[in-house]
Amino acid sequence: MNFISIFRRLFLPLVVLLLAATADAQSAYDEIKADIDKAGGVYFMYPFDTPSATPAPKGYEPFYISHYGRHGARYILSNDQYDNVAEVLRRARADGKLTARGIDACDRFLAIYPHLKGRAGDLTPKGQMQHRRLAGRMYAAYPEIFRRHPRIEAYSTVVPRCIMSMAAFCEGLKEADPSLEIFTETSSVNMYYLNPHSTGNPAGTAEDFRYKSADAPWRPEWRRFCEERIDVETILARLFTDTAYARSICDPLKFEQDLFSVAAHMQCTDLDESFYDLFTFDELCRFWECDNYTYYVEKGPDPRNRGRGTALAETLLDDIVSRAGEDMAAGEPSVRLRFGHDGCIMALLTLMRIDGWTTPVTDPAKIKDVWQVHRIPMASNMQFVFYRNKKNPDDVLVRVLLNEKELRLPLPGDRAPYYRWEDFRDFYAGIVREARLKLEATK
Template sequence: MMELKQILLCSLMWLCCVSLGAQTTKEEMFSTIEKTGGVYWAYPLDFAPQTKAPKGYKPFYVSHYGRHGSRYLIADRDYKWLIDLFEEAHREGALSELGEDTYRRLLKVWEEAEGHGGDLTPLGVRQHRGIAERMYASFPEAFKGSPAISARSTVVLRCAMSMVAFGDRLKELNPALRISYEASPKYMDYLNYHTDESNRFTSSQDGPWAEEYRKFEEAHTQPDRLIASLFQDRNFILKRVNPKETMWGLYWVASDMQNAETEVSFYDIFEPQELFDLWQCINYRFYVGNANHADGKGIVVANAKSLLQNILDSADEAIRKGGIAATLRFGHDGNVIPLVALMQIEDCNVAVSNPSEVYKVWSDFKIVPMAANVQIVFFRNEKGNADDILVKILHNENEVHIPVQTDMFPFYKWSDVESYYRNLLK
């Protein structure tokens, strides 16, 4: 009877956590407007304290997958075309007072961003150094002595730079660590994998969701007020300004400023509702492209199977061989999102299809902010059976639930977790 009560209590706690984590409201977005940046939301530092391991258990290994840290917009042209447009309007006297001020701000941003399209920002470096430092401080026993660490990233430079920032901080904390760094096509089949089937589904040109989304974006992109506030010459607008493209371009610049060093904001040129509506579009796009959209029937989430397989196999190797402190992997938002869905971490695997309903149950900034990460921490009772291993799972450094029975959350028996995930992979 007592065991049944424990099971029911654990289930209730899991359901409560799911419902709380799943809800996003317009009020939440308005109170922290930077969240409307979605995947550009800078890594939050409001995680809860770590739960102490059960008596006698010590950490000995950490398995990790992390998104690169904060970056600039993906290419220089994402800034430059806007600057060119505003420069032309400035020369022709077509800008309003607010437009002139916006133009000056864009020029200031360009001083920092020019030549850095797609690069890790200094904040991105600090984020990964911070995550590494907290990992080391939270699980010091795993990093004692001179254990080995495998660090691998995708071939994209910002991921490799994130990996180096992370490893450098660990090395500063313990110079005896033996870290091997690799950024190679050899590992892309699990660090950044996408099937042809999933690519067909997620195609914005002819995916089965594309036309519905086009109408949704059309309804949620209302640029007239914004354009009229920036440009005072109607003839210039008619001949030179694409209102929707300009609104979207400014949205991306505004969203990414939280990741840059230049202290400039563009949020004052938008109404909060405009930002919220644009974010809904992008949130839905990321949901379709990387998560468990109901019409996808799991084919997008399945992209993470090879990654989960590597996580399981690497853990088995670390347990068998010993002397391995961590396996560190670095990739992209499009890899973290299907991984947390496949692992069924709390609300990350929710399946819906209506674009208007997605943000209420799935929010990109909660799943995959800049530097988002998943950690599986392994604990062993050194005085007990060698196979007596517990794990806890962290998503963005917060302890999270998975659908595996436990009476000691956030800790799970590794044998139960591994069995669950290996069966899932079948």
């Protein structure tokens, strides 16, 4: 066998794998380059595209929908972020320490600050619009269900933006058909499954709640990672005439991350302003990467959380599986809606072993290659749509969609993306049992 033959047989496959790995490593930044708003991560707005749909197998029609939706577009998460940016820029301007670009940024931000101050976490008008529109799309996609005037039940976490998202969604359904019967509820008794990472989940421990706090044990490493990725000094010099002065009045990394968050979430508001111009493309990607890191560690397959961030979502998965069986047996409701948060969807996707959400990595620089939070945009949703064989009512199939796009499940798939209800139920009931054992073993 000559050298070329040996190379082709032994080394060419390795070259192909290396090239594929390189392509994957570039894909996250390529996505952002194609749509700069994806740099906003979890602030990315729902795309409302038109995904392709696989027709249901012959003889089957939809009869039941189980749903979990993230709240719609919101303002920034903490008022401290607005206030920090305003105070630092205002003080530096008064002291004559801003560059021309810094003065421009200051004036533009202070002009809109009154419209933002105190609104942290609130649903924006765009967020309400998103859910009304999503409701209309659901109604149009499954006329076989809605034309029967089904009973619809909707449940929300006790967080105001989720309650308002539920209200907007129900309003959207009523706009499509005023005769629909919709029961709504928001109560702390439902928090254990609507937000499994909240204190409402009895399986959560003090360490679990600390793990997503500002003093979480992974935070120092995360800060070092951010300091390595972000050229803090260059950004300071862009805005301040004296970077030593800037360091004396703020934590530079926090100020710049807060400023990035302001820029990232402007797409969620009705304000005609953008602050992307304060950053280079590479800087936006690196801020996105640091934010992306936090969700992976908290809710994803990061080895450091011992699987608990994902396993806690068993309450939500169990509610989806067990309620589906109960609702189908009872004959109602025909539509079960749930409204909660982005991290819950991320953890659910990981727990369900959906491709693209399950890869553990130990090198923080590689997280971006296996996990991208902009895939859970504002108003992100999962729909579990059930189809019944018209000739045999006991023959039921399930199709799962993320943001109205079909998902492939780790189940026997001769008719994928349609799966036998029995296979779906038994597999995920087993996943729930495994998660509960893990939570008990890792207390």
